[in-house]
Amino acid sequence: MNNIIATTAQLLTTDAVITLYEIDAKNYGQGVLRFHANSNEVLNFNGYNYTPFPIKSEGFEYNGKGSLPTPTLTVPAQDLAFMSVLIGSNNLEGCDVRRIRTFEKHLDSGSDPDPSATFPVDHFYIDRRSAQTSVSITFELASKLDQQGKQIPNRQCIKNTCTHSYRYWNAETQEFSYENVTCPYAGDEYFDREGNKIIDPAEDTCSKDLVDGCRKRFGNNPLPFRGFPGLQRY
Structure with missing residues (x-):
């Protein structure tokens, strides 16, 4: 929530x-x-x-x-x-x-x-x-889980990569599009793929990383990161 x-x-x-x-x-x-x-x-x-x-x-x-x-x-x-x-x-x-x-x-x-x-x-x-x-x-x-022939878990577990779909810049409307987007970030701070703060919203791209992507956008708030940073090999 x-x-x-x-x-x-x-x-x-x-x-x-x-x-x-x-x-x-x-x-x-x-x-x-x-x-x-x-x-x-x-x-x-x-x-x-x-x-x-x-x-x-x-x-x-x-x-x-x-x-x-x-x-x-x-x-x-x-x-x-x-x-x-x-x-x-x-x-x-x-x-x-x-x-x-x-x-x-x-x-x-x-x-x-x-x-x-x-x-x-x-x-x-x-x-x-x-x-x-x-x-x-x-x-x-x-x-979505209640489908005959499906097995759980059906989701691929990735340790350091978030699987959220991030917002994208619509050049025609000059606004961000949130159609089919799952990441809840809607802030007015922008970052490039390396996590560097930038000014141009059209260049806003998430690194899908816990620190450079998620933490920089949400700060000390609960992170909606969709990776599994605690995943270990057995």
Whole structure:
């Protein structure tokens, strides 16, 4: 959990929690669909617009008994635009789903906008359309680990190299792009591949190293390093 979120969550009074949904339908030519059900207004977070949509979710919580959660998403069946997407994309089967939660003040229009301030992001994929009535459609989600024939661990363990995907500079917009980026760094200090501080944001490149990459960007805060510095040979 982001340290800002962790600190805020422990306060006696906190801001409203905003839940955002992303469905990655790029494999079907539909792009990334972004929704929320918090209000009737378009919300903006991390530079993206999230359309108001009466989407409901259940079952994201882990039960602590070892079994993976199998959440569901329920959407209205009368929405013609969404129905046309379903028809043209095999009911969105196999599409990645991300549930992002943050405090209202961290939205782009909030009092303290911060795209890195989120609760742990829930990452699933649409397994199947499990129910449909004249009113609603329900999708069953599955964890990325819950795939037949997969073995754990499936991730390659590398000692000194971070496997996060880092932001990149968009020359057309003259801004950083965070599309499909996993590294939470969104600061305004820039470094080259050797960890030297630079001025030009277009040259900002992460060394993927714990000290020259991660530590210089996050300082004494908890590091999101995706390597395994304690890994030893046996």
